[in-house]
Amino acid sequence: MKRQVKKKTERSQLTKFKRILRNTEYHGSHESIKKNELQVKKKRYFKLVNKLFIKYTTNKKIVVHAPVYIDYYNNFNFNKTNHFLNKIKKIVTKENGRVSIDFSQTKLITASAMISFLAETDNLINASKLGRNAISFTHPKVEKVESVLKQIGFYELLKKPTRDTKTFKDVSYWNYASGVSSEPQKASDSMAEIEKKISIKARRKLYKGFSEAMANCVEHAYQNPAQVDDVQTKWWAFAGVNDDTLIVVICDKGIGISKSLPLTRGSELIEKFKNALSLRKLNDSAMIKIASRMGRTSTGKSNRGKGLKDIKSIIDTFNSGHLSIYSNKGCYKYFRREGNLDDIMKEHKTSVCGTITEWSFPLNIGEEED
Template identity: 35%
Template structure:
């Protein structure tokens, strides 16, 4: 039998140690670095949740959430291609990132500044840079459709947040309409607090039982005021079986008896609007979605859009349209749009 040379022995021993290192070292490194390595995500060109580009935004948000759920604690968002934010898309993105930062205190979210100046100004105006503690040189905004963005966040019903959103428009919105909008907004806050978070959200992220936030944006553009409300609860369709609204509960019970409760989220949203009636039956209290829709629909040029889970409902000029998207946003966005009057000269 041929003897193994000393050089071959050394080479074999080295190969053995290398094999052991390849087995043990990467495993230890992955265990140590899983939370510290940075995951990079390319942001969509357009942030919009109401049109054909919505899947780009949903995929982008879901990719970030899944990465964080799997242990990533360092996220880098590349905004280099982003050139436009629509209010509905902006609020769902901001709310989802805000929620992640609330639930995961060790999470770090960083971002590049969009090459498009207006897109960067939107992120500045809605407070995203501030929320992620990004150092930035605050730029003067000469674009009215951006400088008039306002942001509010709360838990429960906070009347003072109404002033943050709509106080700027005193004297532009008629007092009667402003009162109706106040009732609609506070009702949306109440619904978020009591119904939206009635069960666990289906994205797999565990939140404390008392975590029931909502977010609101407003924007003035081309003489039109847009107010957008968002919660990240179970959505209107999934909250119906648990609701204490008399109209909702009786109507849903009838649907269930005939096996019609699975007709799609859009039909359930439409039914919720038509059948809302609470036990209190007090003026300007408990009308919920019906209050919002009727108020905006009574305004010439007004539009209301409700997006909840996979369904959407829109009313404009008294005409209803509704349908289902293939993908769910796992929450609710309620959008009001109405023309503004001329500002009085002071």
């Protein structure tokens, strides 16, 4: 809007100078005519320079330095990572520019932050007119960081040639998939390879809980009727088995739990849960906690929409496991160790712009029942 006003003002000034020049040509002195001719030329010159400057800056790549730690587990790193993602988003979407990401300082990338980064990049190149040309990056200096980016499909997403790197045990176990939540069957097919690898080691009850929770997270990721296109209804997931522990991370860039929950459950029910859980206010982290206690969806089917509750019930049943949920500015963590329950809520200054669910379970739990 400001840019349109500025353009209109510039056009008005140029028209004014032209009108003055015409009047002086008939009635003015030679000196006045020369003066007004210079004003018109000057205005035209700056208009041309401005156009060339806009064209130049639009095509020029803006270097954005990735943080040392792309990470959501530490509060400081959480905000640094989100500031980094927001900077890229602003350049690509609002300024129609091109970004070159410099990974030279990056030493560590962790799961939840990486999937958020991957999801944002995927959305941006799909939304930009420049496509994949909107975002490029330099090879990281730290070999393990490069290995992570290769393993989770970042190189493939931006069609950058890969280099040979060492195999890291805590990197190579990750499997990556993505799909569109408006097509549950397609999402299920896309996850088949990941599910196959997990189910080989996972116990039946544990695997069943994971599968149902995954299906619900995918199906109910977006509840906003306005969000109907594939770019906005996509999901991304990592999964793997490391040291006999099943780890799953799933992300969507939807409206977030705090906005979707009132649409599906109603404010009255939310208020009841708020009072029952002794919550002071309904911020993002409080809404995540409420969602993790609810088990009935807007469809009215008792076997649907239990995603978060199903994961919690597995943790309760086997007294083991960890659940972390990031949604917009909120974070909720639920875990049991040796029968002791820990329940943590945290409100951050910056937003993940969507929802990330991460859970892990030891695969040796419940062996006595097999």
